[in-house]
Amino acid sequence: GENVEQHPSTLSVQEGDSAVIKCTYSDSASNYFPWYKQELGKRPQLIIDIRSNVGEKKDQRIAVTLNKTAKHFSLHITETQPEDSAVYFCAASWYNNNDMRFGAGTRLTVKP
Amino acid sequence: DGGITQSPKYLFRKEGQNVTLSCEQNLNHDAMYWYRQDPGQGLRLIYYSQIVNDFQKGDIAEGYSVSREKKESFPLTVTSAQKNPTAFYLCASTAGQGGRAPQHFGDGTRLSIL
Numbered sequence: 496g497e498n499v500e501q502h503p504s505t506l507s508v509q510e511g512d513s514a515v516i517k518c519t520y521s522d523s524a525s526n527y528f529p530w531y532k533q534e535l536g537k538r539p540q541l542i543i544d545i546r547s548n549v550g551e552k553k554d555q556r557i558a559v560t561l562n563k564t565a566k567h568f569s570l571h572i573t574e575t576q577p578e579d580s581a582v583y584f585c586a587a588s589w590y591n592n593n594d595m596r597f598g599a600g601t602r603l604t605v606k607p
Numbered sequence: 608d609g610g611i612t613q614s615p616k617y618l619f620r621k622e623g624q625n626v627t628l629s630c631e632q633n634l635n636h637d638a639m640y641w642y643r644q645d646p647g648q649g650l651r652l653i654y655y656s657q658i659v660n661d662f663q664k665g666d667i668a669e670g671y672s673v674s675r676e677k678k679e680s681f682p683l684t685v686t687s688a689q690k691n692p693t694a695f696y697l698c699a700s701t702a703g704q705g706g707r708a709p710q711h712f713g714d715g716t717r718l719s720i721l
Contacts, residue, residue: 529709538712584649599649
């Protein structure tokens with residue numbers, strides 16, 4: 496089955512700097528890659544996703560890139576703000592399979 | 608999302624007791640999931656269901672059971688066989704078939720042992 500690895504497990508940046516979180520996956524059939532943000536004690540919420548027919552997607556300060564050949568995808572947050580502090584999870588799944596697998600999470604701290 | 612309701616928010620289990628966590632959704636989603644989240648860790652899949660009266664085991668199904676008698680409901684029972692049940696449990700649902708849609712999560716249930 497699919498295995499998703501996420502790095503780093505913790506990340507601390509200064510406000511205004513960029514943050515990058517990387518994930519790798521094992522199943523080359525995976526074709527849907529969402530990213531979730533989870534604030535302390537709350538539910539994970541989708542922040543951006545990408546499908547395998549696209550190499551990059553942006554939404555304001557957030558972008559995701561996908562390298563299918565290398566089987567890795569990354570989350571980029573620019574101009575970080577203290578409210579970006581949370582745990583971020585990547586995930587992967589593939590067409591015809593409802594079994595979505597999550598990375599272990601990255602705890603991002605943005606220092607004011 | 609207000610469309611997925613988990614209850615209770617906090618639950619305490621006594622030794623040898625079975626407890627059931629409720630998950631209801633009004634999003635008309637076909638697929639539903641249960642995840643376990645331990646402190647500082649990711650989401651581990653317990654069970655998932657793609658359609659009514661059908662469900663599959665995830666990575667850590669031992670000590671848990673589920674049912675899917677209605678499209679809207681996917682309750683999770685933590686049995687006495689689960690020796691370390693203390694965790695945060697998240698229910699999620701997805702529209703349609705196939706792994707092409709994002710999951711919508713409930714607010715979670717925090718289970719502890721008395």
